[in-house]
Amino acid sequence: MAMRDLVSGAAACGDSSSSSANPLASLANALVGSSSKTQERLKEIPTSTLTDPTSQFYSTALPVNHLPGSEFDKPLLDANYQASEFLHRFRGASGLEETWDEIQREGGVAGQRQLVPAIQQPPLDGTPQRVLSSFLHSFLDSSRGGVPFHPTPLPMLGLSEGDKQCIRDRSSIMARHLFADKSEEFIDAQVNALLCSLDIDSNVRGKGPMPERFRELEDYWNESQGNMRPGPPAADGWITEFSQHRGKYDNPDSWANSFEQQHGANGWVSEFEHSQLSSVGQMQGMNVSNFAAMEQTRMLANTLAQNGDPKFQNSKFLQFVSKMSRGELIIDDNQVKENASGNWATEYDQQYNGGHAWSGEFLNDKVYHGPDQWVNEYTTEGRQHDAPDDQWVNEFSKLNVNDWADEFGQQLGEAALGDGTSDSWAHAYDEFLNEQVASKQQLDSSRGVYVFSDLNPYVGHPNPLKEGQDLFRKGLLSEAVLALEAEVLKNPENAEGWRLLGIAHAENDDDQQAIAAMMRAQEADPTNLEVLLALGVSHTNELEQSAALKYLYGWLRHHPKYGTLAPPEMSDSLYYADVARLFNDAAELSPDDADVHIVLGVMYNLSREYDKAIASFERALKLKPQDYSLWNKLGATQANSIQSADAIMAYQQALDLKPNYVRAWANMGISYANQGMYDESIRYYVRALAMNPKAENAWQYLRISLSCASRNDMLEACDRRNLDLLQKEFPLQ
């Protein structure tokens, strides 16, 4: 049970810099208000599942809907894989020798790794220009009419190096025009965010202002030194004239007088100083991780939202940039699209686009910090960290080598004396367990508290729910989350807003927020079947059996068709076997109801009867082949029953139906990791994170895969959440 938790615990334990100790990440967390989330991922130890015997169920019933909200399943990491990781780290912590060796070998501990052939992406027809052009236009069109798109394969685009260079350089230059009063970091981050969504490596900056200026300054210097050299070869009347003029030309125009003064040392020096100062800024900008970049995009959106001019808010260019930088436009086979799957979108339309009347009032009742403050803080932070190597060297040089040797000798001595080493081992393990208990307690207190994003551009939107539904339907998950947050801030009792928010978080692979949102949805509407199922699934996901049973039982009880099967008195003491029996009865009652099979599949996951679970999901899929979340569930179950190869097929189905499905991307990575294909798994994690940098689990998994793939050189990038670097290093191709 809860092997995943063990792993995340191990990762954090083995290397304290993995999450909370990363200042950049914690800063970012603090800014987006999700710092508690980092801690929440350090989960409970295996035995301490909480139960809530006083829970009760609710009375009124609702009509049945489809269940698109059941998003919450994900596979566990393979036990051996985790255990070895765990032991590896532990050994590293106690055995100095190994640690030392490991440092010396610099990641050379590679075991034999099976290399996986690269995944073939569908080839792309047409020139990149045409692709990007239709990218923009279809985007604009869809933003007008909400046109559903057809399912797309993977969002790979064969932009040539030249095209990438163009996009990189031009967007950098334009961004500087637009955000002149922002800091260099802001602009860089802005551009990086844009580029990363197009799989463009932003580190090679062709026309960053300052490095360029250095070179140019040199040229300038040389040129001003060589001012007296003759001009280019004269071959033309004009040039002849020029040469003739050179000798006798003596300032006929008054403005020429200033030449010498202007070339005086002062102007030069001040210009040079300016360049130098700016280049310091540039260096800091380099440290901006992509994670921060995404946040800054949000800030940009907020900045623009603060511009009272409605024209600005409606600017298609700005929307384009904003959405592109969120990685939520997909370039596909000659067309640029928002991530969406047509069938699903249609289905969604049928379900949700009726019967709501929305108020058109425009409320702007929230005051934010100005973005400048943010930037300043960020700058300060950046300054502290821009020379980590130096810091490291300094600290290291403080260590006396003799001390080192002494300590090492002591350790050896202790070991020689007896079981001192094993004592310390046990001690360390105890400490580890204590930490886990402590973090569990912390977790319980913060559990279920929904953490809102700062700087939400949709606050004040006249109809955020509608906007959120549209965005969600188009697959723009992070955008949708923001819009829906604005909605529930406005109408905290709107169950639908909370529910959709929960689903969006779940699809974005953020279970804590998903659960928190779903719990609020349930408060608002205690008998909503979708909410109950979603909560059941998410608690199954978190391996909390009793809580899961409570919600799944609640689903059955409030179901108009199966409610009679569930005796109300049973809710006092729920046992797995009883509940499972009830669902089997329900499945017999109506074998063509996909939802019952789905719930049954979830139930079997709870009891680890994976074969039965797979069968249930496969039956459900025959009835609902277009349900992408169902494919994901099937994949997760297959992965859990050590059928990773099959799981990958299932995830691929899910992604075909919904390309922006972050959770499926992450799950795909887990499946590859479980098969020992760490290199592949890294690529999928990075892809998932590029779509949602807040998917905390994926960061943990990525870290583990990096270690297992002996890519210790990239661990720092992972800890710093430097998606730019990671994407460059691990392109999904």
Place this chain on the structure above:
Amino acid sequence: MPVFKTPFNGYSVKFSPFYENRLAVATSQNFGILGNGRLHVLDLSPDPSLPIAELAAYDTADGVYDVAWSESHDSIVIAAVADGSVKLYDLALPPTSNPIRSFQEHTREVHSADYNPVRRDSFLSSSWDDTVKLWTLDRPTSVRTFKEHAYCVYSAVWNPRHADVFASASGDCTVRVWDVREPGSTMILPAHEHEVLACDWNKYDECVIATASVDKSLKVWDVRNYRVPVSVLNGHGYAVRKVKFSPHVRNMMVSCSYDMTVCVWDFMVEDALVSRYDHHTEFAVGVDMSVLVEGLMASTGWDELVYVWQHGTDPRAP
């Protein structure tokens, strides 16, 4: 007044110096970030209620950032293309013969082109490769390259009086004044604290130059006394993209900006902002005033629209 819809995002618009009803428009796909470009030549109908007619359109492999009319031939236009080329088009020739020239020397995007109004035999191109180049129609290569700026040169414009003098505006925050007979620039004007995106010479006083900057302001300078600006014009909400002096009124100038507006200024009076035109719905990046018809203005922007209107009237009025 008439409106013309371009398929791509507008980048620049210029009135013909020969025909009062003709103008050229430079456009780029995808906001000029990536894609094709198209150069339009448009004819206004004498009846303002009739739509604008397209006389010719030329496609390019990359965005067209600027356009300039030849001062010597009424049918020749010069396109500044983002792929680093400078292309010449002759309207009198069939489309298959165009472009008649393609000069490929700049190593980066060409951002502006300006035809010499005095000598009428040469033109300038300025580029993001930090250089300005001097060209003639008949030479296959540039006559000279002016390389002193430390960052993109967004604009280079000839002095309206002195045949050999021009100014260049650059992202290195300076404006430089050059005499093509001199090896280096003759003056460096540290005009703004931020990038300078455009400059233009006053048509009545050859020593007065206006600069437009990312710092949202316009400044007017007298190059004889360049330490303090003659005037600082505030009013734009975002970076000012272009500035142009009126050919007819000494103190009048027009500017367009990323704040999506076109503003007309009188730089000698206290309340310098004369009028603000709010007709574009995306960044307004191209503006021009007709030499032949006083008060006739044209603008274009990323909303893919070209507006032509008489100063003082509503550009969007039907």
